[in-house]
Amino acid sequence: MKLSKRISSVPPSATIAITMRAKELQNSGMDVVSFGAGEPDFDTPQFIKDAAVAALQDGDTKYGPKSAAALREAIAAKLQTENNLTYTPNDVVVTVGAKHAIELLCQVLLDPGDKVLVPAPYWVSYPEMIKLAGGEAVIIPASGENGFKITPEQIRQNAAGAKAIILNSPSNPTGVTYTPEELTALGQAVLETDLIVISDEIYEKLIYGDTKFTSFAALDPRLPERTITVNGLSKSFAMTGWRLGWLAGPSDVIGGVKRLMSHQTTNPVSFAQAGALAAYTDPRGAEIVEQMRQEFEKRGIHIAQRLNAIEGVQCIQPTGAFYVFPDISAHFGRTLHGVEITGSMDLAKVALESAKIAVVPGAPFGEDKCIRLSFATSMDQIDKGVDRLAELLG
Ligand SMILES: Cc1ncc(COP(=O)(O)O)c(C=O)c1O
Structure with missing residues (x-):
């Protein structure tokens, strides 16, 4: 059917696409560490x-x-x-x-x-x-x-x-x-x-x-x-x-x-x-929000420190939300698992398909040098995922 010009020019949300693909792989039994989610990992109070x-x-x-x-x-x-x-x-x-x-x-x-x-x-x-x-x-x-x-x-x-x-x-x-x-x-x-x-x-x-x-x-x-x-x-x-x-x-x-x-x-x-x-x-309400905030703060400090320890990765310490947006462009031009990395899309693809880590490419956010990692996930998952990223980029 011929769709409207209005909707034909709109791509699907890249963040939702990567989260769905990661879930698909997880459901098929694969041990994927997901840094894709734009939502707290806590349950509603x-x-x-x-x-x-x-x-x-x-x-x-x-x-x-x-x-x-x-x-x-x-x-x-x-x-x-x-x-x-x-x-x-x-x-x-x-x-x-x-x-x-x-x-x-x-x-x-x-x-x-x-x-x-x-x-x-x-x-x-x-x-x-x-x-x-x-x-x-x-x-x-x-x-x-x-x-x-x-x-x-x-x-x-x-x-x-x-x-x-x-x-x-x-x-x-x-x-x-x-x-x-x-x-x-x-x-x-x-x-x-x-x-x-x-x-x-x-x-x-x-x-x-x-x-x-x-x-x-x-x-x-x-x-x-x-x-x-x-x-x-x-x-x-x-x-x-x-x-x-x-x-x-x-x-x-x-x-x-x-x-x-x-x-x-x-x-x-x-x-x-x-x-x-x-x-x-x-x-x-306020009490529980503060408990979640404190937990996110610890994770934010930890993930930024760990990412900065990887060669060719530069990460600003987050002061809000639950995302880090490291610059990984030092790795552009390399070939990882047979794929030439020309930008954040390639890196996110290799990270998911070969290293089993879901990260979101920076390109759809308007900055191709970076990838987005959500730290709305446990410390154990953060460590496991960053270990995999370090190995991929090592
Ligand atoms: C910057 C920003 N604004 C708005 C929203 C939408 O939030 P809501 O779940 O209330 O629609 C999001 C969700 O990811 C967001 O990151």
């Missing part, structure tokens, strides 16, 4: 599951979930107390994951040909979502030498004719977090150039060392009117399968998002929202 089960038993199974208003209120309260941002519950929309929130925003904000600045390395879905909305992604490169961070000057240089920018700190795939000072400087450039900002803060709770998280919109009183904050429960509460995210922003954008959603998904799953309400309001 029991009290959150209990709240969702209770809502289900209580008949919360219709359009218009019973907990919807309370959840938006809890999110507005969280934004006030944790992020120093003032929104009413009506300024918040609960979506089917943060991915859906960003997709909605692209559809609501962009006309054909509208340009959106996307710092690279970027999350694989940003350019595709922009493209699906008819927009054009303008990639702003931030190399490893610059700590994978863009500068305010780069925004000023690329902003002519652009409508918006997507910021993501802590970052997938780099594990890098901008400092509040760096974000303030980016905010100044945004104000000067009149850009709308989509601030993807999905990894807010996963920050390490003395890194401080600040919501972008909170850095200047003029930013909230041009910023939409995106967040969700997937990464912080280990709830990837629940598909719950949200966005908060100016009322005209929120109105557009609500109209679009009314013709699209209507609302996220009713009883899942009861679980989300428990996550944000039960004091056990």
Whole structure:
């Protein structure tokens, strides 16, 4: 059948493709170490599951979930107390994951040909979502030498004719977090150039060392009117399968998002929202999130140290999220297991098929010199997988 031009130009998500292939090999009995997953290896906390089960038993199974208003209120309260941002519950929309929130925003904000600045390395879905909305992604490169961070000057240089920018700190795939000072400087450039900002803060709770998280919109009183904050429960509460995210922003954008959603998904799953309400309001939530954060922090330190000990591998210590993004380009030009390594795709392929380690190539994230490893896996698996990588590259 002839598919639309719109979908024909969109490749499948590279991260999902590699994770699926690794699972396929594991299911066939192969001992594959997977660094592919973009999700916590912890289970959703029991009290959150209990709240969702209770809502289900209580008949919360219709359009218009019973907990919807309370959840938006809890999110507005969280934004006030944790992020120093003032929104009413009506300024918040609960979506089917943060991915859906960003997709909605692209559809609501962009006309054909509208340009959106996307710092690279970027999350694989940003350019595709922009493209699906008819927009054009303008990639702003931030190399490893610059700590994978863009500068305010780069925004000023690329902003002519652009409508918006997507910021993501802590970052997938780099594990890098901008400092509040760096974000303030980016905010100044945004104000000067009149850009709308989509601030993807999905990894807010996963920050390490003395890194401080600040919501972008909170850095200047003029930013909230041009910023939409995106967040969700997937990464912080280990709830990837629940598909719950949200966005908060100016009322005209929120109105557009609500109209679009009314013709699209209507609302996220009713009883899942009861679980989300428990996550944000039960004091056990913060405690469990902190335990997971501490565990991720230990793993992040360990994996970066081990990777840096491999010759020809350079890895920035992650300050957020659960990814490292080492530069492996010193190995390009070599032949490994009969395959000439010309870039990150070749390396990821050989790593999976010959060394039984699933890593994600950097190319779909906009940086071919690197590969992405998720450390949302046990210390034992990290050691086993890094041993295999060291042997492959040795
Ligand atoms: C940067 C970034 N934004 C958004 C998402 C989407 O998260 P959700 O599960 O809430 O759709 C992800 C998931 O991998 C991500 O890495």
